Amino acid sequence: MKLIADNLRVTIPVIQKALKDKNPSSVISLVKECTQKGAWAIDVNTGPLGRMPEKGMQFFMDAVQSATHLPLVIDTSNPTAMEAGLGLSKGRAIINGFSLEPKKIEKILPLAKTYDADIVGFLLYPDSSVPKDANDRFEIALDLFEAAEAAGVAKERIIIDPVVPPLAWENGIVQAREVLTVIQTLQDLSGFPVRTIAGISNLATRARDKDKKRRITQSYLSMLAAAGLSYALIDILDDELVKMAKTADILVSEDLFSWGMLPE
Amino acid sequence: MKLIADNLRVTIPVIQKALKDKNPSSVISLVKECTQKGAWAIDVNTGPLGRMPEKGMQFFMDAVQSATHLPLVIDTSNPTAMEAGLGLSKGRAIINGFSLEPKKIEKILPLAKTYDADIVGFLLYPDSSVPKDANDRFEIALDLFEAAEAAGVAKERIIIDPVVPPLAWENGIVQAREVLTVIQTLQDLSGFPVRTIAGISNLATRARDKDKKRRITQSYLSMLAAAGLSYALIDILDDELVKMAKTADILVSEDLFSWGMLPE
Numbered sequence: 296m297k298l299i300a301d302n303l304r305v306t307i308p309v310i311q312k313a314l315k316d317k318n319p320s321s322v323i324s325l326v327k328e329c330t331q332k333g334a335w336a337i338d339v340n341t342g343p344l345g346r347m348p349e350k351g352m353q354f355f356m357d358a359v360q361s362a363t364h365l366p367l368v369i370d371t372s373n374p375t376a377m378e379a380g381l382g383l384s385k386g387r388a389i390i391n392g393f394s395l396e397p398k399k400i401e402k403i404l405p406l407a408k409t410y411d412a413d414i415v416g417f418l419l420y421p422d423s424s425v426p427k428d429a430n431d432r433f434e435i436a437l438d439l440f441e442a443a444e445a446a447g448v449a450k451e452r453i454i455i456d457p458v459v460p461p462l463a464w465e466n467g468i469v470q471a472r473e474v475l476t477v478i479q480t481l482q483d484l485s486g487f488p489v490r491t492i493a494g495i496s497n498l499a500t501r502a503r504d505k506d507k508k509r510r511i512t513q514s515y516l517s518m519l520a521a522a523g524l525s526y527a528l529i530d531i532l533d534d535e536l537v538k539m540a541k542t543a544d545i546l547v548s549e550d551l552f553s554w555g556m557l558p559e
Numbered sequence: 560m561k562l563i564a565d566n567l568r569v570t571i572p573v574i575q576k577a578l579k580d581k582n583p584s585s586v587i588s589l590v591k592e593c594t595q596k597g598a599w600a601i602d603v604n605t606g607p608l609g610r611m612p613e614k615g616m617q618f619f620m621d622a623v624q625s626a627t628h629l630p631l632v633i634d635t636s637n638p639t640a641m642e643a644g645l646g647l648s649k650g651r652a653i654i655n656g657f658s659l660e661p662k663k664i665e666k667i668l669p670l671a672k673t674y675d676a677d678i679v680g681f682l683l684y685p686d687s688s689v690p691k692d693a694n695d696r697f698e699i700a701l702d703l704f705e706a707a708e709a710a711g712v713a714k715e716r717i718i719i720d721p722v723v724p725p726l727a728w729e730n731g732i733v734q735a736r737e738v739l740t741v742i743q744t745l746q747d748l749s750g751f752p753v754r755t756i757a758g759i760s761n762l763a764t765r766a767r768d769k770d771k772k773r774r775i776t777q778s779y780l781s782m783l784a785a786a787g788l789s790y791a792l793i794d795i796l797d798d799e800l801v802k803m804a805k806t807a808d809i810l811v812s813e814d815l816f817s818w819g820m821l822p823e
Contacts (some may be wrong), residue, residue: 302615321623365560387615389615389655430743462816463816466814467816468809468810468813468814468815468816469814470809472810474813475785502818503818504818504821504823506802506823507806507818507821507822507823508822510802510803510822511806511810511821513778513781513803513807514607514777514781514784514807515778515781515810517777517778517779517781517782517785517807518781518782518784518785518807518810518811520778520782521739521781521782521785521786522785538770538774539774539777539778542774542775542778543769543778543781543782544572544736545775546732546736546775546779546782547731547736549781550730550732550733551732552726552727552732554766554767554768554771555774557768557774558771558772558774559770559771
């Protein structure tokens with residue numbers, strides 16, 4: 296289970312201000328810290344970038360790439376911004392992402408072919424509504440693979456995001472279990488080694504009690520690891536969460552164990 | 560996932576001394592504390608009790624039952640001590656346990672019929688050696704069910720213990736995953752709702768670093784909960800571990816969620 300920092304988001308006031316002022320220093324310091332904390336990749340969540348998608352993306356890509364050589368996950372719903380980001384990427388980039396929404400299939404998915412990139416595929420209906428169970432999610436995964444192949448993108452390039460729900464949703468806790476089931480069964484049902492990604496910060500949004508939030512996030516992360524998750528989008532600056540994630544990953548992936556392997 | 564306190568063990572010096580001195584006060588205070596911490600049951604690990612199995616068991620049963628009304632898990636390999644314990648039990652008792660070892664099938668298993676009790680069945684070979692993978696464990700489970708039915712004990716009375724290995728064993732980490740697999744698949748493969756039990760204190764025996772031990776135990780416990788474990792034998796006096804266990808259990812078993820459900 297590789298850890299992708301979800302820390303760089305345009306919705307954070309200091310990052311929003313950096314973009315507005317065209318002052319990269321807070322982006323640079325944040326990305327340096329994420330890199331130093333051991334992220335495998337950085338999610339660059341620029342948002343749609345309004346009326347200046349190319350300039351906005353250039354600002355982020357310049358800042359981020361001056362601070363890190365890690366793979367970047369380009370996270371925007373705007374196809375123009377996405378293409379600008381992919382064009383500016385000096386290393387490996389992952390497209391985050393597409394769904395069955397016709398506009399996404401038409402405008403975002405083909406970029407995976409043009410730029411020879413992996414692409415995240417969300418298990419959502421074309422209208423962005425959430426499927427009700429693991430079976431429905433599996434059907435959507437098959438539709439995503441089919442759409443990819445129709446666009447000339449190998450299905451192996453798709454990284455499936457089953458979309459972790461906030462527990463505060465009406466049936467969020469049931470959906471959170473369906474997400475575990477789909478991650479665990481997708482490989483067997485699909486007949487090839489499907490990679491999966493999940494953003495876990497979503498699970499406990501709006502939790503007021505820090506300890507409760509910490510425990511439920513850590514517990515669910517261990518369950519995701521046991522289900523076989525490939526990539527976890529997490530707050531890489533949360534030291535204890537990262538240590539739990541690395542510990543869980545050792546439990547599910549190593550064949551030889553020593554106490555020295557575990558994070559201090 | 561119900562939590563069973565594994566705290567009362569004759570191997571603890573203060574408990575050993577209590578038995579020797581026939582002074583129940585430290586047993587009583589320990590059992591009261593375990594009860595107050597929210598255990599669902601108490602494992603009464605008396606050991607084989609040497610040459611005075613009946614008197615030794617009477618000492619423990621009197622002390623424990625004066626301190627709690629919780630169900631008791633009677634944990635001894637000595638059939639005479641086990642029978643004494645079952646005879647003295649005022650409430651629900653669980654026999655812990657039997658295996659394919661001929662002496663256990665002959666002497667311990669029939670007590671489940673005589674005393675109409677649930678009984679733990681260990682997934683070990685007749686010579687007490689450890690099976691190599693989930694498949695071998697499943698075969699042993701079927702043998703345990705068969706032995707039970709031959710002894711007039713319904714297979715539904717068996718609570719399967721897949722035996723959590725210490726990670727320090729040569730291939731302990733691989734075995735720990737096989738244990739998760741067998742817990743998860745046993746119900747489907749057996750065709751009836753098999754209950755399972757696991758002692759998690761074993762996993763991190765001899766760990767020197769407290770933080771590493773805490774993280775790996777908590778992480779594995781969440782994985783056990785996700786696999787569908789029915790009963791976890793744990794250190795009920797470890798507040799944080801108990802809170803993590805309760806949090807994991809809510810994640811896997813509740814259909815409605817509110818932050819108020821989680822332990823403070």
